Amino acid sequence: MKTLIIGYGSPIRGDDALGPLAADRLENAELPDHVAVISRHILTAELVADLMEADRVIFLDAAVDVKPGVVSCRRLEPDATAVSTMAHFLDPRELLAWCQSLYDHTPESYLISAGVASLDYASYQLTPIAESALEQMLAAVGRLINEPTDALPG
Amino acid sequence: MSRTLTIEPVTRIEGHARITLQLGDGGEVEDAKFHLTQFRGFEKFCEGRPYREMPALTARTCGICPVSHLLASNKACDHLLSVSIPPTGEKLRRIMNLAQLVQSHALSFFHLSSPDLLLGWDADPASRNIFGVMRQEPALAKDGIRLRQIGQTIIEMLGGKKIHPTWVVPGGVNEPLSQEKRDAMLKLLPEGLEIAKRTYAFFKTLVPKFLDEANHFGNQPTMFLSLVTPKGDLEHYDGLFRLKDAQGRILEDMVPPEDYERLIGEAVEDFSYMKFPYYKPHGYPQGIYRVGPLARLNNANTCGTPYADVALAEFHMLQESGPIASSFHYHYARLVEIIFGLEMMERLLKDPAILDSRVRARARSNRSEGIGVSEAPRGTLLHHYRIDDDGLITWVNLVIATGHNNLAMNQAIRQVADAYVDGNDLREGMLNRVEAVIRCFDPCLSCASHAVGQMPLRIELLDPAGRLIDTLNRD
Numbered sequence: 001m002k003t004l005i006i007g008y009g010s011p012i013r014g015d016d017a018l019g020p021l022a023a024d025r026l027e028n029a030e031l032p033d034h035v036a037v038i039s040r041h042i043l044t045a046e047l048v049a050d051l052m053e054a055d056r057v058i059f060l061d062a063a064v065d066v067k068p069g070v071v072s073c074r075r076l077e078p079d080a081t082a083v084s085t086m087a088h089f090l091d092p093r094e095l096l097a098w099c100q101s102l103y104d105h106t107p108e109s110y111l112i113s114a115g116v117a118s119l120d121y122a123s124y125q126l127t128p129i130a131e132s133a134l135e136q137m138l139a140a141v142g143r144l145i146n147e148p149t150d151a152l153p154g
Numbered sequence: 155m156s157r158t159l160t161i162e163p164v165t166r167i168e169g170h171a172r173i174t175l176q177l178g179d180g181g182e183v184e185d186a187k188f189h190l191t192q193f194r195g196f197e198k199f200c201e202g203r204p205y206r207e208m209p210a211l212t213a214r215t216c217g218i219c220p221v222s223h224l225l226a227s228n229k230a231c232d233h234l235l236s237v238s239i240p241p242t243g244e245k246l247r248r249i250m251n252l253a254q255l256v257q258s259h260a261l262s263f264f265h266l267s268s269p270d271l272l273l274g275w276d277a278d279p280a281s282r283n284i285f286g287v288m289r290q291e292p293a294l295a296k297d298g299i300r301l302r303q304i305g306q307t308i309i310e311m312l313g314g315k316k317i318h319p320t321w322v323v324p325g326g327v328n329e330p331l332s333q334e335k336r337d338a339m340l341k342l343l344p345e346g347l348e349i350a351k352r353t354y355a356f357f358k359t360l361v362p363k364f365l366d367e368a369n370h371f372g373n374q375p376t377m378f379l380s381l382v383t384p385k386g387d388l389e390h391y392d393g394l395f396r397l398k399d400a401q402g403r404i405l406e407d408m409v410p411p412e413d414y415e416r417l418i419g420e421a422v423e424d425f426s427y428m429k430f431p432y433y434k435p436h437g438y439p440q441g442i443y444r445v446g447p448l449a450r451l452n453n454a455n456t457c458g459t460p461y462a463d464v465a466l467a468e469f470h471m472l473q474e475s476g477p478i479a480s481s482f483h484y485h486y487a488r489l490v491e492i493i494f495g496l497e498m499m500e501r502l503l504k505d506p507a508i509l510d511s512r513v514r515a516r517a518r519s520n521r522s523e524g525i526g527v528s529e530a531p532r533g534t535l536l537h538h539y540r541i542d543d544d545g546l547i548t549w550v551n552l553v554i555a556t557g558h559n560n561l562a563m564n565q566a567i568r569q570v571a572d573a574y575v576d577g578n579d580l581r582e583g584m585l586n587r588v589e590a591v592i593r594c595f596d597p598c599l600s601c602a603s604h605a606v607g608q609m610p611l612r613i614e615l616l617d618p619a620g621r622l623i624d625t626l627n628r629d
Contacts, residue, residue, distance in 0.1 A: 012214045041220070045265055046257070046302035080285050101288045102295055 229526025264298025
């Protein structure tokens with residue numbers, strides 16, 4: 001199963017860097033050949049072309065709607081209404097909707113996210129609680145990559 | 155009774171803004187304002203940081219045009235070092251800049267503006283979006299994604315996989331180009347150029363359908379500012395300032411970027427977080443000018459590449475004489491520049507010197523003040539830093555492309571509102587045109603704000619006393 005991991009977030013806003021930092025860690029790890037990793041500041045339109053070629057996509061992001069350090073993994077479905085008000089970046093569900101609409105293909109998709117404690121500007125450090133969450137995010141990715149899909153969260 | 159109409163957030167642009175229209179007793183537009191409602195403050199929080207951090211810090215100003223900030227910031231740092239970067243380092247920077255130009259313009263045209271152009275200004279807003287374009291013109295939507303992918307791939311080949319590359323450094327770039335990467339980039343360009351040519355040909359067939367919009371979308375007289383080469387040709391990375399007036403007379407020419415403070419003043423207004431740059435000799439607000447693709451093509455003698463020069467000649471035929479005035483034609487100018495970007499990247503990559511290993515000059519800071527200017531997709535971008543003896547930033551001024559256009563955008567929404575908005579019979583298509591003229595400029599408000607934000611559209615109706623009577627919101 002061709003798997004694409006996309007970590008996204010701002011590297012200069014403290015815990016918002018959880019996604020790209022997790023992606024960087026994965027890129028430096030020994031991953032199976034069928035797994036590719038992308039690290040981005042934001043999700044942009046051309047990523048649809050990468051989604052089109054993937055069987056499974058795992059998005060890694062920071063979250064502000066859960067308690068700091070809480071890691072969750074959930075399935076994502078295409079949603080054309082999940083439109084970001086910032087036109088130049090996209091919600092992962094909107095990206096999936098683009099992919100479905102243009103290429104009639106929706107990869108099996110997951111969002112692994114972790115609650116943030118600080119989003120300060122010009123901060124290059126994760127808070128200790130986010131550091132801990134990062135490890136959990138990586139473990140969650142490992143489970144997704146290695147487990148049969150019927151055992152994954154629905 | 156006079157009313158104020160508010161459009162908030164303005165959609166399909168980068169950042170958060172609001173438009174207010176003040177209506178008179180008869181429903182006519184009395185005033186129009188474009189408000190940048192997000193605040194960020196990069197100029198302040200960069201103070202105290204080492205100057206070598208500035209490229210990485212300021213590149214985070216924007217997720218969509220980080221390369222522009224990276225280049226302007228590094229050019230300001232080059233100035234602080236007092237070095238002349240190796241020619242191959244400069245060429246490699248140029249390629250990265252052009253790759254970003256291509257992908258940024260592609261986003262503006264294919265994904266942000268095409269719903270209006272293809273589906274119509276008055277189409278149901280529920281379907282007047284990228285999904286509507288995908289249903290009606292799937293090949294065009296795929297072309298847009300592919301063009302962005304080509305631009306992004308070239309940026310990643312040069313700068314690494316992150317969208318904020320650190321490959322560009324003060325003094326040049328930190329790694330020469332390998333033959334393998336050069337060949338891989340060259341392979342991508344013919345496909346990109348084919349996409350650009352067919353999109354340009356397609357758009358030419360649409361232009362006659364939008365004569366009314368072209369006549370009302372910000373075609374009031376302004377000056378045009380851009381960099382040009384020493385020969386007066388199209389330039390995006392380096393060069394000298396040229397300023398033309400609305401009749402095409404050159405008011406300023408071959409002005410070194412370091413002299414920008416003689417040309418550009420910056421005013422502030424209490425209704426927006428965006429500054430209002432103006433041409434100093436004409437004063438504020440008379441010193442209104444535009445930057446970006448329209449200004450660059452109006453100012454350039456030639457593009458300097460074969461197909462783009464043909465397109466430039468056709469661009470000048472949009473009007474009988476003089477600089478092309480209508481801001482609607484920013485769309486046309488973007489397509490010409492996409493063609494130019496792809497042709498020029500091919501030329502630069504085919505230069506055998508592009509593989510030279512000497513790509514970086516090394517030095518410590520040798521002056522206390524540095525100025526870097528380049529042409530971002532949206533227009534002239536200027537970074538100006540002062541540092542102390544320890545190399546720490548003491549003062550920053552960023553003059554952002556979108557900011558240069560602030561006066562012109564305000565003028566343009568007034569013109570569109572005058573032409574299309576009837577306060578007694580308010581319809582969505584009217585408001586969409588007001589938004590659409592802003593999209594012609596493809597503003598990047600995340601960059602232009604002096605501060606953090608979000609961009610939906612609201613139109614507010616105010617009474618003569620300025621009290622809010624009615625609001626139309628679009629999320």
